[in-house]
Structure formats: C-alpha cells, structure tokens
Amino acid sequence: MKHHVMKGVVQTFWIVVVAVIAGSIVNLVRPAGIPFVGDWSPRAVTEMHAGELEVIHVDDAFALLSRHQALLIDAREPGDFMSGHIPGSTNITVENAAMHLEEVRAMLRTGKTLIAYCYDVDCPLAADLVKKLRDLGIGPVRVMPEGWAGWMDGGYSYE
C-alpha cells in the first residue's frame, strides 16, 4: 500500500512536470496564447467586458443623474432590482431586452444620457445588454462599469 501511494506521488510529479512544460510551450507559440501573468485590475476587466463601448464612471453618472440628464438601465436579475436600485432606473436584462426595445427608444428620444449597469466591475451583463441593443440598431447606451456595488460604495442614494 505504501509502495502504491509512493508510486502515485512520483507519477503525479512527472505528469505535472510534463503539463507545465507542454502548457507553457504551447501557450508561447500559439496565436491564442495569453500572458503568463494577466492584468486583472478593474480597469483591465472593464476593458475586457466593455471594449469599444462608451463607459461612464460612477461619479460622473451620479453627477448627470442629479442634474436630471441621465436615465439608468439596471441589467441585473429582477429579484435584485426589486430589493434595491439606482433611483429612476429601469430593469432590462439581456434575456428580456427584445421586449423593451420601444421603451429604450423612448428613453433615447428624451435626449438624456442612457447608462446601463449591473452588479460590479466583474459583471459583464451591462456591457452584454448594450452590445445587444447596439446590434439591434439602438443606442448609444453607456456602461457604468462599477455597477450597483460601486454605487453603494460611493454612498449614493437608492430606492
């Protein structure tokens, strides 16, 4: 039994060594390779989710909202929207976006800045929603990357 476990440990070591070498070499030579140490800062994650979309940060979003120049779209799950959201925001998820197209068009016609948000920096839902609307020819809608978590951290009011 002891011998069997030792054999397992030695084989494990060599399998891991081969995996490290093979994984590293393949990652270095393939076009889809990624950096060995990635940039996972909030800024990089925002860039990854929102990419070419227009971004508005939480403080600027608050400033616009307090001057009545912004309308917010909450892309979170309805249950989370119900338990608290940014004042005046409308709940539109990626899944039910198609049912709200007229609503978004009407919001755009007010001339105010449309801003979508979801949970936090790591949440891709707001960016996904904006991309979906854009693909349907509706926009521009900006993304607030800090999301609901950033709004709460900023100490801004909610309803």
Next chain:
Amino acid sequence: MSERLARVKAFQAFVGAARIALGAMFFYAGMTKIIDPAGFSLAVYNYHILPASLVNITAIILPWVEALAGACLVLGLWTAGGAMIISVLLFVFTAALGFNLARGLDIACGCFSSSPTAERITWWYLLRDGSLFVAAQMVFFADQGRFTVSAAKDMLHKGGS
C-alpha cells in the same frame, strides 16, 4: 471458474470501465479549456479564489494536468498518478464550488466549457464532483490494469505465441 473468482473479475472489469470513463471525462474537460485559454482564465478569475497574479498561469497549466491525467487513465499508463491527480483536482474543485455556492456567487462552472455564459454553478455540481471523487479513489486503490495498453499488448503477445 469459482463464483468468487467470477465476482472478482467482474469487479475488476467494472473498475477498469470506471477508470476509462473518468479518464475520458477529464481528457475532454481539459481539451475544452486548452482550446480557449482566454475564456478559461476569465472563468478562473470569476471564482475569486486565486490571487490575480496566479489566474493566468493556472488557466495555462491546469487544463494540461487534467488532460494528461485523463489520458493516463484511459490508456492505463501511470494509473496511480493519474488517479491521484484527479482525486486532488476533484477535491479542490469541490471545495471551490462549495465555497462559492455558500457565498452565493452566480458564476459559470468552467467545468466542461470555458465560456463565461455557460452552465452556472449549482449544488448538483457538488454532488457530481463528490461522486467522481469516490470513483477516482476506487480507481486509485482497486484498479488491476484491465483494458490497458499493456494488457492489450500481453493479449496480442499470448495470441501470437
């Protein structure tokens, strides 16, 4: 053949089949992640367990460990090492899943697909990984080398002589 011997043989065949099934599953799981390292790195990041500096290196190496350990089990080469690795991985995966389920994170599993929009984690995955862990333990302790490359070689050898 005595009844007892028949039962032992049947059990060995069952363990051999379990070894191949478990290995094939891990080989497949590893390959789906090797194909898309950027997507898998995001899945690893979303678990919020590893420090950011270790996310990419994990996403680069871990799928290879899975695929190689899986291949070992399928071929019946280095079975002890393959089963040991898969046991440890399943233990770690189960712990990571359980931790994130308990703190209510709504994230993609990153189990058989690296897409962030794929299957969400649920308690069912915990049960699945727990059962697979038991299977991996059985393979580690009870596998007698049925249906392996060397067994096939032996059979060919005997047939030829």
